[in-house]
Amino acid sequence: MSTSAPSETYNIKNDLKIIERFFTVPLDHANPEGEKIHVFARNVIPKAKAKTAEDEAKLPFLVYLQGGPGFEIDLPRSSGYAGELHEKGYQTLWVDQRGTGLSTPLSPDTLPAHVKTDQEIANYLKFFRADSIVKDCEVIRKQLLGHKESPEDRKWTLMGQSFGGFCAITYLSFHPEGVKEVFLTGGLAPLVDQPDIVYEALAKRVIKRNTVYYEKYPQDVKRVRDILTYLEANKVILPNGGRLTPCRWQQLGMSFGMHGGIDNVHQLVFRASKEIELLGKLSYKLLQSVGNQPFDGNPLYAILHEPVYCQGKPANWSASRIIQKYEQFSWTQTRVREDDTPVYFTGEMIFPDMFKDYANLRPWAGAAEILAKDADWPPLYDLKQLSKNEVPVSAVTYFNDMYVDFDFAQDTASKIKNTEQYITNQLVHDGIREDSSDVMKKLFKLSKREFD
Known part of the structure; x- marks a missing residue:
């Protein structure tokens, strides 16, 4: 179960409405009544696409999953890939993944008082991988979109950069019912069980x-x-x-x-x-x-x-x-x-x-x-589910990516049904920031699934 704290709203340059949202979620989703943590997400609404509250409610949600693991998200501006997403008509949700930013941030000086020994610290940190991040997103989705009448309107789009793409593939493995479409940039994770x-x-x-x-x-x-x-x-x-x-x-x-x-x-x-x-x-x-x-x-x-x-x-x-x-x-x-x-x-x-x-x-x-x-790590991917995936996955893949190996990316793409790629050797891992316009253009073109 997730609960939401009162949100804070303000406007920034170029007609962007910002809603700061805090959610309370279980540390361990298998124990929903146990210890709780907070997840922070910044909801950005392009006012040019929504003149009224009714218009805002109709804008489709896109959730941005940050690279890492362990990185928060800065306030998105009106330019770059955020601007491209808003121009396309999405309202965006920029999630500080659990343990980062304002989402119960984790460092040696912010551990809960009851987490003291090395073993207790290790046990606690095991709850901060992609499987838990995805479960956080799911309970947030149900809170923000669960009231919608149409099943399609209760879904949202994912965009994952690097490790954010790893999270998106975990999402497709275990909660595809919540996803309308997936965009990946340098995020076709190696589907391995050991590194x-x-x-x-x-x-x-x-x-x-x-x-x-x-x-x-x-x-x-x-x-x-x-x-x-x-x-x-x-x-x-x-x-x-x-x-x-x-x-x-x-x-x-x-x-x-x-x-x-x-x-x-x-x-x-x-x-x-x-x-x-x-x-x-x-x-x-x-x-x-x-x-x-x-x-x-x-x-x-x-x-x-x-x-x-x-x-x-x-x-x-x-x-x-x-x-x-x-x-x-x-x-x-x-x-x-x-x-x-x-x-x-x-x-x-x-x-x-x-x-x-x-x-x-x-x-x-x-x-x-x-x-x-430690060998006691739960599954991150369901290869059987991925092999029959019906959610469109559009990926920009960098041939010379130093962080996510190209050959592994191709193997992964072959195992996730309904995946299309744009492959380039002109950009590398941070291509989404280096040439946002071209990367987003290619992703949107891929998403149309128009073939000669």
Whole structure:
């Protein structure tokens, strides 16, 4: 059962009406009378499409599911993909997935008072995966649309970016009756039960991106080696108390899969190497920039990153095990080589040492170890249901996506009936932000299901 707190309404630029909504839902949907949490969702209504309250009620709902796991959603503006959705006549619902933003946000300092031991923390965090997120959405849908007379009007459209697409596929697996249509951008999830093969593929893609990086900036081979030598010899503390180790520096490669990511990393490498050369140390500004990675502010992104793939099997620090097969990523092994031997940056991977190096992850180190070994993960997908899916799924898929492997995406598309794709090698994982107009145009065209 879900209840709704009184909403707050206001208008912003370009005739957008905002309704801030809070819902109370069970922590454990299998125990609806037990502990409760809050879910926050921002309802945006384009006033140009609805002049009256009656008009507003008729606008179809589109729910946006954010990438992650563990990220909230900022206030959507009138431009970009939000603007394209509103221009198309949708009213949108931007959900802070449980544990993020204003939805009972989870970090070491906001855990409930009764959740204290490592085992209790681990048990609690298990309720914050896609299966629970989808159940939250379902109870919210019933509250907002359950009164509609027509069964079709009680359904809504889903749009999932990256991990939001994973959630949408979980939705189609277990609650297709609530969905009218699905749009995915870089979100065709690998339908696996354990992440090893996902990280095997990721390691190869990250190697390719490192090759591109060093071909573009060959001077950075020595610069990176010099930086890692400095970090190994000095205890460098970041402004928030985290530690900048060689491994943490290599984690800057996580942005290699985004537009402009390689250039951004080069700027940090260039500045750091010059500061070490000229100042003999790294400046506060540089440390601030390097420390601005998402894990401290969004710790669910780290602790649930591998479990989002698990169904009845443990992750066992998958990325850490897989990457050991590739010497290029190991500073320990490459530091004894010649100065022209590049040291590779890592990608979207979680390592045990991160729970020492990141200040806000340290309190969860014990829970992270428990979760890594846990095999008791419920199903996330129903392949039989997906094989007979009747809900139209329109997906934009990026051929060079570093985060969601293209081959896995094709396998998934083949297993979800009624899926159509637009595939491009001109955009990468954040294409929805890089070229919103083109991505949304392609999605809307696909959704028409008009074939020659």
